[in-house]
Amino acid sequence: MDHIDEFESMFRKAERESFAHVEMPIESVALVTDGDVEAAEKLRGSLKTFLPMLADADNWRLITGDDYSNVSQLQQKLESEQTDLVITQRHLQENSLVPQHSLGVYLDVLTQVTSIPVLVLPGTAAHPSDISGKVVQKTMVVADHISGDSRLINYGARFCPNGGTLWLCHVEDDAVLARIADAIEKIPEIDSETGRRLLETQLLKEASDYIQTCVEELKKDRPRIACESRVVTGHFLKQYSRLIDEAGIDLLVANTKDEDQMAMHGMAYSLSVELIDTAMLLL
Numbered sequence: 139m140d141h142i143d144e145f146e147s148m149f150r151k152a153e154r155e156s157f158a159h160v161e162m163p164i165e166s167v168a169l170v171t172d173g174d175v176e177a178a179e180k181l182r183g184s185l186k187t188f189l190p191m192l193a194d195a196d197n198w199r200l201i202t203g204d205d206y207s208n209v210s211q212l213q214q215k216l217e218s219e220q221t222d223l224v225i226t227q228r229h230l231q232e233n234s235l236v237p238q239h240s241l242g243v244y245l246d247v248l249t250q251v252t253s254i255p256v257l258v259l260p261g262t263a264a265h266p267s268d269i270s271g272k273v274v275q276k277t278m279v280v281a282d283h284i285s286g287d288s289r290l291i292n293y294g295a296r297f298c299p300n301g302g303t304l305w306l307c308h309v310e311d312d313a314v315l316a317r318i319a320d321a322i323e324k325i326p327e328i329d330s331e332t333g334r335r336l337l338e339t340q341l342l343k344e345a346s347d348y349i350q351t352c353v354e355e356l357k358k359d360r361p362r363i364a365c366e367s368r369v370v371t372g373h374f375l376k377q378y379s380r381l382i383d384e385a386g387i388d389l390l391v392a393n394t395k396d397e398d399q400m401a402m403h404g405m406a407y408s409l410s411v412e413l414i415d416t417a418m419l420l421l
Contacts (some may be wrong), residue, residue: 156349157202158291158355159360160288163222163301164192164194164195165222166196166197167199167222167224168215169224170199170226170230170244171226171263171265172205173263175200177202185269189297190274190345191274191298191299195222195223205346207231209243212248223257224248224255225257226244227261229242229263230398231263233264237276241407241410241411255420256420258410260415269417272388273388274295274299276302276305276385277298277303278294278305278382278389278391279306280378281287281392282307283308283347284345285347286348289395297389297419298363298390299358300362305368305381305387306349307367307368307372309372309374310338310341310342315374319334319337334362337413338371351371353365353367374405379412390413392410392418392419406420
């Protein structure tokens with residue numbers, strides 16, 4: 139029993155992490171396409187309906203196919219003026235050979251080398267989904283470690299319009315849980331069954347507690363949006379795909395930066411490649 143108590147003490151309730159709501163300013167928007175100016179202007183008109191939360195953006199800049207021919211040129215264009223948000227499509231400049239397992243070279247690089255949030259429209263540059271007449275009403279924040287990620291939540295709230303619904307979701311990957319549980323089984327001082335149960339309970343509780351602080355704060359500062367939450371275990375891609383389909387989500391918000399590697403965060407990359415018909419805000 140003493141050994142079990144020692145194990146349980148590892149997961150004692152820590153000081154509850156709290157969420158602070160901050161309005162994320164978006165005053166300047168760069169729309170990047172690989173077509174001509176006329177097509178870009180038409181898309182900009184549709185976007186102002188599709189994204190009502192950007193109604194207060196004063197400066198819209200169009201960067202079209204004639205303005206760049208490589209990633210470096212596009213990056214320089216974006217950094218030449220203040221840009222709070224980039225809106226673009228998958229597979230820019232790759233109309234003849236659309237890669238099936240990437241976002242295309244431009245987005246693959248841009249999401250890592252710039253700190254500017256990138257909103258990726260559904261479909262591809264060659265085959266864009268028609269957003270005319272559509273409006274983002276349901277926004278979902280997705281994370282593998284949602285606790286303490288105020289920036290992610292704040293952007294999610296920023297992209298949820300009044301009258302819309304913000305979904306705060308956390309999937310504890312069952313493969314990771316299984317690996318840790320297998321390690322616990324190899325420690326004779328710890329009761330394996332108790333260890334498994336306490337581990338899963340605590341991890342889900344931490345996520346649920348943090349999401350609750352977010353909901354409480356957003357009710358005060360954004361009373362005109364509804365909040366929903368889901369905290370589950372399972373395969374993250376299957377679980378998020380199911381949640382997105384069941385809730386009818388219009389826009390996903392996810393982190394792309396991984397402190398331990400140069401490539402895009404694995405979960406965000408898998409979602410952005412697989413869910414090609416869903417708009418995504420990549421931070």
